[in-house]
Amino acid sequence: MEKVKLQRLIDDYFENPFRQITIPAGEVVLKQAEYNDRLYWVKSGELEGFFSSTAKDRKTKVFTAPAGTFIGVHSFFAETLEASTTVIAKEDSELAWIDTSTPVVSPEKYGPLTAQFTPVIVKELARRQRRASMEAVERETVQNKLNTAEQMTTLGQLAAGIAHELNNAVGVINSKTERLQTVVFDLIEECHPDTRQFLEHGLLYGQKASSSEVRARAKELMNTYRIDRDSARKLARAVPHGEIDSSWLTDIEQALRYWEIGRDLHDMRLASKHSVGIVKSVKQLGRTDTDTEEWLDVNDSINKALALLHNSLRGINVKISPAVLPKLKASSTELVQIWVNIIKNASDVLSHTSEPAIEISTRHVRNMVQITVANNGPEIDEVTRRKIFQPNFTTKKGGLSFGLGLGLSIVQRIVNSYGGSIAVMSNDEKTIFRIKLPVPAQEIEGTDGKN
Amino acid sequence: MEKINIICVDDQREVLSAVLQDLSPLAAFFNIEDCESAIEALEVMDSLDAEGEYIALVISDHVMPEKTGVEFLTEISQERRYHQTKKILLTGQATHQDTIAAINRARVESYFEKPWKSEELLNIATTLITEYIFDSGIEYEPFQSILDQSVVLQRLR
Numbered sequence: 001m002e003k004v005k006l007q008r009l010i011d012d013y014f015e016n017p018f019r020q021i022t023i024p025a026g027e028v029v030l031k032q033a034e035y036n037d038r039l040y041w042v043k044s045g046e047l048e049g050f051f052s053s054t055a056k057d058r059k060t061k062v063f064t065a066p067a068g069t070f071i072g073v074h075s076f077f078a079e080t081l082e083a084s085t086t087v088i089a090k091e092d093s094e095l096a097w098i099d100t101s102t103p104v105v106s107p108e109k110y111g112p113l114t115a116q117f118t119p120v121i122v123k124e125l126a127r128r129q130r131r132a133s134m135e136a137v138e139r140e141t142v143q144n145k146l147n148t149a150e151q152m153t154t155l156g157q158l159a160a161g162i163a164h165e166l167n168n169a170v171g172v173i174n175s176k177t178e179r180l181q182t183v184v185f186d187l188i189e190e191c192h193p194d195t196r197q198f199l200e201h202g203l204l205y206g207q208k209a210s211s212s213e214v215r216a217r218a219k220e221l222m223n224t225y226r227i228d229r230d231s232a233r234k235l236a237r238a239v240p241h242g243e244i245d246s247s248w249l250t251d252i253e254q255a256l257r258y259w260e261i262g263r264d265l266h267d268m269r270l271a272s273k274h275s276v277g278i279v280k281s282v283k284q285l286g287r288t289d290t291d292t293e294e295w296l297d298v299n300d301s302i303n304k305a306l307a308l309l310h311n312s313l314r315g316i317n318v319k320i321s322p323a324v325l326p327k328l329k330a331s332s333t334e335l336v337q338i339w340v341n342i343i344k345n346a347s348d349v350l351s352h353t354s355e356p357a358i359e360i361s362t363r364h365v366r367n368m369v370q371i372t373v374a375n376n377g378p379e380i381d382e383v384t385r386r387k388i389f390q391p392n393f394t395t396k397k398g399g400l401s402f403g404l405g406l407g408l409s410i411v412q413r414i415v416n417s418y419g420g421s422i423a424v425m426s427n428d429e430k431t432i433f434r435i436k437l438p439v440p441a442q443e444i445e446g447t448d449g450k451n
Numbered sequence: 452m453e454k455i456n457i458i459c460v461d462d463q464r465e466v467l468s469a470v471l472q473d474l475s476p477l478a479a480f481f482n483i484e485d486c487e488s489a490i491e492a493l494e495v496m497d498s499l500d501a502e503g504e505y506i507a508l509v510i511s512d513h514v515m516p517e518k519t520g521v522e523f524l525t526e527i528s529q530e531r532r533y534h535q536t537k538k539i540l541l542t543g544q545a546t547h548q549d550t551i552a553a554i555n556r557a558r559v560e561s562y563f564e565k566p567w568k569s570e571e572l573l574n575i576a577t578t579l580i581t582e583y584i585f586d587s588g589i590e591y592e593p594f595q596s597i598l599d600q601s602v603v604l605q606r607l608r
Contacts, residue, residue, distance in 0.1 A: 207464055211485045215495075230478060237468075260472075267465040311464070351516045 005119060012105040014041040014096035021097075023047075023089040030072065030083040038097040039076040039117075042067050045093025049085035059086065062131065071095075073124040077114060163279045170279055174272040181265050188258070195258040197247065201238065202262020206270065209240035210314070225249060231256065238263075277308075277340075280333070295327040298335065298369055298437070299362055305339035312347045317357040325364050326439050334414045341407040342373050342433050349377035349431075364439075368420075371435045380426040388424055452593040454504040455584070457483045457576070460492045460523065461512040461541070466565075470510060470541070473569040474576060480597045481507065481580065488515060489523035496533070506536050507583040508576060513542035513549060521549055524557035535586045537579035539563060541572075578602055 014020075020043070023029060029047060030036050046066045050059040062085060065071050074084045081100075104113045114121070181203070188196050209217065217236035222229060225244065231252050235244065238259045248255045299322040306318065343358065350356035359374045380388065389412045415422045420437040457474065461467040467485050474483055484499075486492040489511070496506055509527060513520035520540055527533045540553050543565030553559045561575050581599040584591050585606045591598065 207468060210464070211467070211487045212491055214485075229482070263468070264472075267468070271465060348516075 009116060009120070010041065013098050013102065014043070016096070019097050019099075019102070021095050023093045023095060025089050025091045025093075027089050028086065029089060029095070030085070030087040032083055032086040034083055035081060036072055036075045036083040037081050038072055038099045040071040040095045040097045042069050042071065043094040043096050046090045047071065047087050047093055048090050049087050051085050063127075064090070070120055070124065073121060076100075077117065077121055166275070167279045170272060170275040173268075174276055177265070177268045177272050181269070184261065184265065192258075195254060198238075198255045198258040199262040202259040202264075203266050204262075206263055206266040207237050209237060213240060227252060234260075280337075293329050293331050295329055296332055296335070297327055298325050298371060301330075301332055301335035302339050302360060302362070302371070304332070304336045305343060308336070308340055309343055309347065312344055313358075315356065316347055316350055317355070319357065319359045321359070321361040323361075323363050325362055325369050328369060328418075328437060329440060330418060330437075334417075338411050338414055338435065339371075339373070341411045342435075345407065346373060346375040346377065346431075350375055353377050367439050367441075368436045369439060371437070372432055373435075374430050374432040376429065377431055379428045380424065380431055385424055385426060389422070453589050454502075455481045455507045455580070455589070455594075456496075456499050456504055457481050457507060457580070458486065458492050458496060458509045458511075459483065460486045460489060460510070460515070460520070462487055462515040463512070466512065470572070473572050476573060477576065477580070477597060480594050489518035489520070492523065493526070496527075500532055505583075505587065505589065506533060507580045508537045508539065510539040510541055510572075510576070513540055513553075514544045519549075521545075521553045521557050524553065524559060528556070528558045535583055537561075537583050539572075539575065539579070541565065541567060574599075 023045070029040070032051065042065050044067050046064060048061055049063040049065065049071075051062045052059045065087070071087055072083065074080070075082055104116075107113075110116045185196075185199070188199055214233060214236045217240060218229065218233040221227065221235055221244070222232040225232075227235070227249075234256045235248065235252065238256060239245075239248065302320070302322070306313070306320075343360070346358050347356075350358070353376060355376075357376050359372075361372050363370045363372075389408050412422055415435055415437070418437050420435060422433065422435045425432045425434070457477065459467060459470045459474070461470065464487065467487065471483060471485055477483065482504075484492075484495050486495055492509070492511070496509075499506060509524065511520040511523055520542060524538045524540065527536060527538065538557060538559045539561045540557070540559045541563040542549075545553065550562070553562065560579055563572060563575075577597065578599040581591075581602040583589075584594060584598070585602070591603065595603065
């Protein structure tokens with residue numbers, strides 16, 4: 001019915017060859033706020049309407065008018081005779097028009113011109129209404145995004161500020177620990193050279209055995225060497241495996257005392273290193289730390305990360321299949337940070353998995369180095385997967401370790417900064433993180449040359 | 452002389468060894484067991500209890516995988532055999548809610564924030580063990596030199 005009415009209007013008003021023009025692409029049909037007494041119908045082609053609130057303002061596109069639509073509805077029927085937007089042809093277009101002097105066709109049958117054009121007017125009204133609504137929705141979405149971004153920036157700056165302050169304190173602890181270690185060593189060398197080996201043992205290895213392993217081993221040692229429970233337990237901490245060298249047993253109390261000093265220094269050094277690492281990663285949130293870049297092998301950086309995570313990976317079967325890789329120009333700290341984050345996450349989710357395993361493999365595919373880290377932990381559902389790289393998203397709600405939800409967002413930022421990509425795939429058997437880092441062009445030539 | 456135990460629980464080995472060191476003056480009189488998880492601690496406590504030994508004090512971290520410190524201490528407080536056992540929560544990351552649960556449900560006697568002061572931890576531990584000994588009706592004389600004298604005097608009055 002409406003279609004018939006519309007067709008009638010077009011037949012009656014817009015088929016007059018004297019009231020038709022062809023407009024080449026780019027030409028202005030109407031200018032905002034300038035005189036217009038025509039109602040146009042787009043016969044073919046496409047036009048665009050632009051609006052600017054002040055003369056100097058950038059023009060904002062507000063509508064497109066494809067073939068079959070009307071232009072100038074407002075200025076024509078509101079009788080302002082003033083164009084509300086600037087209309088420019090997007091492609092070569094044919095327009096037909098009527099103006100205020102065009103005679104009304106069969107008013108006795110169809111009523112006055114406004115009545116005949118009511119559907120067109122209402123349609124135009126509805127279109128403008130819809131545009132306004134959509135704009136409101138869009139504005140709100142943008143505003144929300146802005147607010148979140150602003151919050152994150154503030155949080156990042158705040159964190160960076162705290163990190164900076166902490167950095168000084170941690171720095172002192174770090175260097176003084178190193179110093180103390182040398183001083184203690186020298187002192188022992190002077191006064192008790194015979195105990196040096198115990199101190200060194202503690203310093204090098206720390207305490208590797210878990211409390212339950214110690215309990216079992218202590219029982220064994222008590223029986224084998226006929227020593228009291230307390231000494232046996234301490235000895236089990238110091239020497240968790242194998243035969244006990246007789247030097248330990250001559251003066252067991254003294255040996256253990258020096259071993260403990262060594263272990264404590266070991267722990268202090270480890271803890272201060274850990275703090276330096278955390279501080280550094282938080283600092284990177286606030287701004288990009290310019291780190292020295294060097295040519296390095298990705299496999300080495302993975303091994304460094306595994307060494308750092310030694311403690312968290314207890315009881316997990318870690319398998320690495322490295323390929324021969326071209327060297328990348330990158331910051332070692334940043335690469336290590338990527339692996340530490342991903343592998344640490346994997347070890348965290350494996351806490352309830354029987355026979356937990358992490359598989360790490362590297363490959364050289366065309367101009368990319370591809371690293372995959374797979375674990376056999378629980379599936380990451382799709383909702384989580386979609387949000388996984390967002391800052392301040394975390395599943396570690398209990399506050400375990402460092403559940404700020406920043407780890408993977410930092411990882412993504414680092415990977416992107418190298419022009420690489422990161423993706424996550426997950427099903428009930430496996431969860432895989434795949435990172436691709438591009439190999440610079442000259443390096444590919446370099447390897448070719450060598451071959 | 453009765454066999455009295457102190458149980459220390461923390462999933463971080465370095466922290467655990469620091470706690471042990473702080474409590475070392477007590478080691479001559481009491482057996483100190485270190486455990487890296489709440490589950491391990493429950494097993495150890497169960498076997499000690501089965502051998503007729505006493506568990507005077509449990510010092511536990513809160514944020515640990517599998518079972519949190521508050522959950523663990525709540526469980527202990529509900530068991531008849533550990534009815535008299537004193538409990539200390541030693542944590543750096545408990546929220547306000549966790550703290551409320553620790554007091555209301557786990558009924559902890561003491562709450563320490565990390566980092567803690569060695570001397571303070573040792574003092575509180577000594578006081579709590581002394582109270583435990585009197586609460587359980589254990590002969591206190593063999594332990595007298597290590598006990599908190601103010602508690603001893605108060606109890607003997």
